[in-house]
Amino acid sequence: MAKKVAVIGAGVSGLISLKCCVDEGLEPTCFERTEDIGGLWRFKENVEDGRASIYQSVITNTSKEMSCFSDFPMPEDFPNFLHNSKLLEYFRIFAKKFDLLKYIQFQTTVISVKKRPDFSSSGQWEVVTQSNSKEQSAVFDAVMVCSGHHILPNIPLKSFPGIEKFKGQYFHSRQYKHPAGLEGKRILVIGIGNSASDIAVELSKKAAQVYISTRKGSWVMSRISEDGYPWDMVFHTRFSSMLRNVLPRMIVKWMMEQQMNRWFNHENYGLAPENKYLMKEPVLNDDLPSRILYGTIKVKRRVKELTESAAIFEDGTVEEDIDVIVFATGYTFAFPFLEESLVKIEDNMVSLYKYMFPPQLEKSTFACLGLIQPLGSIFPTVELQARWATRVFKGLCSLPSKETMMADIIKRNENRIALFGESLSQKLQTNYIDYLDELALEIGAKPDLVSFLFKDPKLAVKLYFGPCNSYQYRLVGPGQWEGARNAIFTQKQRILKPLKTRTLKASSNFPVSFLLKFLGLFALVLAFLFQLQWF
Numbered sequence: 374m375a376k377k378v379a380v381i382g383a384g385v386s387g388l389i390s391l392k393c394c395v396d397e398g399l400e401p402t403c404f405e406r407t408e409d410i411g412g413l414w415r416f417k418e419n420v421e422d423g424r425a426s427i428y429q430s431v432i433t434n435t436s437k438e439m440s441c442f443s444d445f446p447m448p449e450d451f452p453n454f455l456h457n458s459k460l461l462e463y464f465r466i467f468a469k470k471f472d473l474l475k476y477i478q479f480q481t482t483v484i485s486v487k488k489r490p491d492f493s494s495s496g497q498w499e500v501v502t503q504s505n506s507k508e509q510s511a512v513f514d515a516v517m518v519c520s521g522h523h524i525l526p527n528i529p530l531k532s533f534p535g536i537e538k539f540k541g542q543y544f545h546s547r548q549y550k551h552p553a554g555l556e557g558k559r560i561l562v563i564g565i566g567n568s569a570s571d572i573a574v575e576l577s578k579k580a581a582q583v584y585i586s587t588r589k590g591s592w593v594m595s596r597i598s599e600d601g602y603p604w605d606m607v608f609h610t611r612f613s614s615m616l617r618n619v620l621p622r623m624i625v626k627w628m629m630e631q632q633m634n635r636w637f638n639h640e641n642y643g644l645a646p647e648n649k650y651l652m653k654e655p656v657l658n659d660d661l662p663s664r665i666l667y668g669t670i671k672v673k674r675r676v677k678e679l680t681e682s683a684a685i686f687e688d689g690t691v692e693e694d695i696d697v698i699v700f701a702t703g704y705t706f707a708f709p710f711l712e713e714s715l716v717k718i719e720d721n722m723v724s725l726y727k728y729m730f731p732p733q734l735e736k737s738t739f740a741c742l743g744l745i746q747p748l749g750s751i752f753p754t755v756e757l758q759a760r761w762a763t764r765v766f767k768g769l770c771s772l773p774s775k776e777t778m779m780a781d782i783i784k785r786n787e788n789r790i791a792l793f794g795e796s797l798s799q800k801l802q803t804n805y806i807d808y809l810d811e812l813a814l815e816i817g818a819k820p821d822l823v824s825f826l827f828k829d830p831k832l833a834v835k836l837y838f839g840p841c842n843s844y845q846y847r848l849v850g851p852g853q854w855e856g857a858r859n860a861i862f863t864q865k866q867r868i869l870k871p872l873k874t875r876t877l878k879a880s881s882n883f884p885v886s887f888l889l890k891f892l893g894l895f896a897l898v899l900a901f902l903f904q905l906q907w908f
Contacts, residue, residue: 375400376514376766379486379500381710383477384412384425386519386743386755388464389442391473393759394517396852397767402513403477404502410468410477411461413523420548423482425523429551430575431457434567434596434657435750436603438864442467442756443843444854449867453603454596480504483710486516496736515738515766517759518716522706522744522801529702533563535679543698546572552579558696560584561684563676565591565644569701570658576699577669584692586684588675589647592633592655593662602868604657606840609749611822614806614841637662643672653793654748706744716741724782727811728803729758730765732778737765749805753843757812760852764816769851806841818850835861 376399380390383405394401406423409415413425420426433440433455437447447455447463455463468474481504489497489512501510526545530536536543546568552575560580562573565587577583598604617625633655639645642665646653664670673692678685683693708716715731716723726732728745740762743755764770772778789803813819825833825848836845844861847854 377402377512378515378517378763378766379404379483379498379511379513380476380517380519381483381486382412382519382521383410383479384519384521384743385414385464385752386521386759387412387517388468388473389752389756390517390519390742390759390762391476392442392467392471393756393763395471395473395476396760397763397769399515399763399766401476402511404481404483404500405477405479406482408479410474411464412521414457414460414464416457416461418550423524425521426547427457428546428549428568428572428575430571433457433460435605435752436596436868438868439603439605439609439840439842440750440752441843443753443847444852444856445470446844446860446864446867449870452871453868478502478504484508485710486518486715487712493735496738498738516740517762518708518711518739518741519743519755520708523704525705525707526700527703527705528700533676533679538681539679539695539698540681541696541698543700546699546701547704549699552576555580555697557581559692559694560697560699561586561676561692561695562699562701564701564703565589565656566701566703567656567658569699570656570661572699572701573670574658574660574664577664577667580669583664583670584673584684584695585670586673586676586686587644590639590644591646591653592629592639593636593644594633594655594657595636595659596657597659601872605749606864606868609805609841610839611806611837611841614804618807654746715739722786724779726772726778726781727785728801729762730772730778732775732782737772740765744801745803745808746801747803747805747808753809753846754805754812756843757809757816757818757846760818761812761815764851770815809841809846813846813850816851818846818848818852820845820848829858832858832861840864 378394378399378401380387380394380401380403383403387403387405388410391401391403407421413427416427416429416431436453437451437455441447441463445467451459451463481502484501484503487499489495489499491497496514498513498516499510500513500516501508526547528545549572555576556579558580559582560576561584562569563586565585569585570593573583573585594604596604598607633639642662661670665672673686673690675687676684677687682695683691684695685691707718716725723741723744724732725741725744729740729742730737731739740758742758742762743751745754747754761770765772792804810819820836822833822837825836839861842864844857847857
């Protein structure tokens with residue numbers, strides 16, 4: 374008899390968890406408190422309690438080839454970076470393809486998840502849900518929490534003396550939907566993350582003036598990288614990851630600084646990070662430097678104090694007549710349906726083995742998914758988490774002892790602080806490829822580059838020097854997909870398809886750069902011969 378699994382949430386993590394459960398022959402039931410799938414990526418005009426909220430203009434920061442599920446490439450005519458509505462369309466196609474909707478109970482809220490009295494032997498859970506004001510209880514063999522961590526806004530008002538005197542409007546970025554109603558205002562945005570930058574840029578096209586206040590600054594990257602390819606197709610390669618891991622931190626810091634300043638000098642724009650040694654997640658924004666250059670956005674230091682209508686900054690400068698303050702200050706998270714002893718949250722952190730499993734449980738039948746912030750796409754990350762979790766539930770993979778897991782949690786946290794720092798926004802940060810490989814190794818899906826070098830050298834080169842996308846984790850092991858190799862070799866075609874919407878005449882294959890070099894050399898030879906005539 375198949376094991377029953379409760380999946381909490383029908384966002385990205387929930388959908389891929391359903392598919393992985395079905396792939397492993399488990400029997401999932403998903404509880405979704407709203408009326409539809411998509412979670413964070415489903416835009417709604419109104420903010421709803423207990424649900425993630427986005428603004429209307431949100432575009433993905435990771436490209437489609439680096440964000441798709443490992444055995445389901447996005448349609449080739451989809452743009453490389455997707456508007457939230459287009460990404461939701463992909464999720465709908467995915468759910469329909471694998472017939473996932475039949476496992477979801479919509480408008481059903483999870484009230485509590487508790488161990489059964491015989492948990493030490495059965496590993497079972499009692500899940501209480503509420504739908505149409507009626508409570509129901511059911512027993513499950515395992516639980517996957519997929520409710521996300523962008524729900525509870527963090528508004529540190531105590532850090533802003535004088536906020537009680539401020540007569541303008543202030544709200545968290547979670548409340549922001551579009552610029553309507555903010556035209557002609559003087560607006561102060563607190564924070565320098567992706568949301569802060571997006572909102573500031575969008576408002577700067579309608580507002581009288583926008584200010585961004587940042588304590589520590591940030592690197593800012595464009596989505597467009599070398600030769601116009603998406604940034605993550607160039608940045609996230611195994612070769613690049615290896616260099617960042619083996620080179621001294623001083624060299625890595627220098628390389629990062631050179632790379633980030635190639636687009637524009639961050640010091641000149643007041644954006645340079647305070648601590649350049651930290652691998653803090655960069656801001657992805659194609660317009661922010663331009664808006665600063667236009668003067669529609671001005672970058673300021675930390676707010677020291679607020680008055681009825683002004684902001685006083687720590688460098689002593691003052692900006693008067695502030696109408697609106699937007700706190701883009703991140704999120705905290707909580708699991709009100711769980712007992713505190715199960716997943717204890719301290720300082721916006723949880724002690725989970727590899728960000729997934731509580732180490733103290735007698736039976737490994739509980740996992741949190743998506744409670745992580747990789748330096749790359751979250752979608753392939755949660756997919757590998759789900760593939761591992763379902764195999765653990767099925768008994769095909771096992772976890773180490775409690776002592777080993779606790780030691781790993783401590784060591785991982787120390788490494789995180791050394792790499793990313795201790796700010797709230799970095800609490801869930803982790804290296805991208807390293808973490809994917811860790812998870813893939815657990816289920817036997819990590820590609821063996823040496824083996825491929827001998828049996829398929831062309832593919833081995835692609836795996837090492839090309840983009841490290843999700844297809845790589847379907848080449849071998851359980852869940853192997855016969856289309857993985859072809860997907861790797863045809864990704865360039867899917868990148869270029871939505872770009873080449875204008876037919877061009879075939880150009881000459883003769884390289885212009887070679888011709889210029891040849892002419893330059895020829896000119897040098899002529900100059901040399903001309904000089905000889907004078908001796």
